[in-house]
Amino acid sequence: MEALLQQVVAGLATGGIYASIALALVMIYQSTHQINFAQGEMGMFATYIAWALIHWGMPYWPAFFLTVVIAFLGGAFLQRTVLRPLENASHLANIVVFVGLMITFNSLAGLLFTYTIKTFPSPFPNRLIFDGLLSFHQLGAIVVTGTVLLLLFAFFKYTPVGLAIRAGAQNPLSARLVGIRVSHMLALGWGLAAAIGAIAGMMVAPIVFLEPNMMSGILLYGFAGALIGGIDNPWGAVAGGFIIGVLENLLGAYVIGTELKLTATLMIIIAVLLFKPAGLFGQRIVKRV
Amino acid sequence: MKVLSIKGLEAWYGRTKVLHGLDVHLDEGGFTAVLGANGAGKTTLLRAISGLVTVKGDIEFAGKSLVGVAPEDIVRRGIAHVPVGRGTFLALTVEENLRAGAYLLRNKADIAAAIERAYSYFPRLRERRMQQAGTLSGGEQQMLAISRGIVSRPRLLLLDEPSVGLAPLIVEEIFEIMKQIRTVDGVSILVVEQNATLALKVADHAFVMETGRLVLSGTAAEIANDDGIRRSYLGY
Ligand SMILES: Nc1ncnc2c1ncn2[C@@H]1O[C@H](COP(=O)(O)OP(=O)(O)OP(=O)(O)O)[C@@H](O)[C@H]1O
Numbered sequence: 045m046e047a048l049l050q051q052v053v054a055g056l057a058t059g060g061i062y063a064s065i066a067l068a069l070v071m072i073y074q075s076t077h078q079i080n081f082a083q084g085e086m087g088m089f090a091t092y093i094a095w096a097l098i099h100w101g102m103p104y105w106p107a108f109f110l111t112v113v114i115a116f117l118g119g120a121f122l123q124r125t126v127l128r129p130l131e132n133a134s135h136l137a138n139i140v141v142f143v144g145l146m147i148t149f150n151s152l153a154g155l156l157f158t159y160t161i162k163t164f165p166s167p168f169p170n171r172l173i174f175d176g177l178l179s180f181h182q183l184g185a186i187v188v189t190g191t192v193l194l195l196l197f198a199f200f201k202y203t204p205v206g207l208a209i210r211a212g213a214q215n216p217l218s219a220r221l222v223g224i225r226v227s228h229m230l231a232l233g234w235g236l237a238a239a240i241g242a243i244a245g246m247m248v249a250p251i252v253f254l255e256p257n258m259m260s261g262i263l264l265y266g267f268a269g270a271l272i273g274g275i276d277n278p279w280g281a282v283a284g285g286f287i288i289g290v291l292e293n294l295l296g297a298y299v300i301g302t303e304l305k306l307t308a309t310l311m312i313i314i315a316v317l318l319f320k321p322a323g324l325f326g327q328r329i330v331k332r333v
Numbered sequence: 334m335k336v337l338s339i340k341g342l343e344a345w346y347g348r349t350k351v352l353h354g355l356d357v358h359l360d361e362g363g364f365t366a367v368l369g370a371n372g373a374g375k376t377t378l379l380r381a382i383s384g385l386v387t388v389k390g391d392i393e394f395a396g397k398s399l400v401g402v403a404p405e406d407i408v409r410r411g412i413a414h415v416p417v418g419r420g421t422f423l424a425l426t427v428e429e430n431l432r433a434g435a436y437l438l439r440n441k442a443d444i445a446a447a448i449e450r451a452y453s454y455f456p457r458l459r460e461r462r463m464q465q466a467g468t469l470s471g472g473e474q475q476m477l478a479i480s481r482g483i484v485s486r487p488r489l490l491l492l493d494e495p496s497v498g499l500a501p502l503i504v505e506e507i508f509e510i511m512k513q514i515r516t517v518d519g520v521s522i523l524v525v526e527q528n529a530t531l532a533l534k535v536a537d538h539a540f541v542m543e544t545g546r547l548v549l550s551g552t553a554a555e556i557a558n559d560d561g562i563r564r565s566y567l568g569y
């Protein structure tokens with residue numbers, strides 16, 4: 045029983061990371077209706093920036109926030125330069141660019157920071173809590189993810205700019221006709237997603253160690269979380285991320301062993317999408333004519 | 334006074350020219366209908382005014398040229414455009430649609446007042462304010478579309494085929510309210526309509542387009558009462 049609880053809690057902790065990646069994916073989706081495959085690598089690259097800042101002597105939290113700002117600006121800059129010319133291009137063209145970005149960031153990180161594994165500090169005390177069930181860092185990561193989620197939710201739901209981003213993604217023409225500068229909103233969406241990805245990267249790095257491929261598996265699980273929860277629903281994506289984290293851990297520990305974890309996760313995604321195509325919590329957009 | 338003066342307007346989609354030198358003048362506070370068969374270029378005319386297509390010629394609004402101005406900035410000058418098919422933000426709630434429409438108003442009280450005004454014209458929208466817009470009936474969506482247009486407090490409202498797919502009774506109700514919006518709020522209205530009979534009943538001016546050219550213009554009464562015009566251009 046104790047062991048089971050431990051697996052669940054550990055699952056929740058990794059689930060928190062998947063949840064933040066899922067959230068970043070949803071964010072891009074809400075502002076562009078696209079899924080950014082480079083999301084994980086962008087977060088990884090930002091984590092290297094944080095690592096460099098800390099390495100040069102900056103205290104953790106200033107480095108954390110500076111990295112978030114840099115990631116935001118970098119994301120917005122990418123949209124303005126690389127993606128903007130493709131705003132009217134097909135989805136396929138965009139996907140090619142996403143994959144290209146993914147490879148670019150991966151190689152760039154390897155080139156600049158080498159492929160040797162680095163340790164990345166946690167801002168939280170290094171000890172276990174709740175009778176050893178959870179590390180302080182895992183709890184901290186969950187709290188950070190939760191805070192980001194709440195802030196984002198409030199931003200999208202209650203601010204005019206949040207509304208403008210959603211409107212621009214849903215119907216760009218109508219949005220322009222009410223005066224929304226849709227192109228700027230896309231840049232803002234990219235900036236936000238990059239910032240969230242950076243936070244996720246900095247939260248995951250103390251657990252998995254920092255190296256250029258640290259996000260590849262995580263992106264897949266995050267993607268699974270987003271799909272299961274509903275790609276248009278931030279809450280659903282977060283819930284989906286936690287569900288995947290727990291399932292992954294339980295299946296790995298009790299049912300199929302670690303080798304088949306990924307396969308099992310993919311099967312769950314397929315099953316969910318077969319029976320609930322909009323995801324467990326996704327909004328079916330009803331359209332009457 | 335003229336709110337909009339268009340002279341020698343040409344418009345292109347890529348290399349295809351679809352408007353061939355149009356002259357149109359709209360009275361401030363007027364209700365004008367654009368009639369014509371499918372493909373005549375009515376939608377393109379509205380798109381030209383809103384900056385959505387490449388144009389040549391003059392479009393002057395409130396004394397300033399609109400040529401080369403981006404759609405986002407044309408709204409800022411005071412022209413609201415409700416596109417064909419209504420352009421609803423389907424996944425947003427009714428109220429969020431209206432807030433999006435009022436995006437350019439900066440002051441909270443102004444936004445609330447503008448939305449309140451729209452609800453007073455269309456009380457049914459108030460009842461459904463928290464409902465997802467995609468679940469509204471066609472008539473309600475059209476009411477929402479018009480409301481989205483007026484909450485920006487435009488000086489000129491462009492409407493593209495507001496009657497499409499709606500029952501005659503709802504269409505009459507909506508046109509009646511458009512008339513009120515014109516008189517009470519002093520908004521000039523330019524409406525593209527297939528339903529010529531109804532449009533000529535509510536509008537005070539009308540013009541008829543054919544293959545990218547203006548073939549007729551006059552008061553709505555003149556056009557409605559001329560049997561020859563009716564038969565040759567309006568087909569009823
Ligand atoms: N995006 C486009 N690309 C190329 N040609 C277009 C495009 N949109 C319209 N056209 C052409 O321009 C001409 C005018 O079209 P427009 O939509 O303005 O007509 P309309 O009067 O609004 O017709 P309807 O009553 O069917 O809505 C048509 O010949 C049409 O084929």
Ligand SMILES: [Mg+2]
Nearest residue numbers: 375376377417
């Ligand atoms: Mg048309």
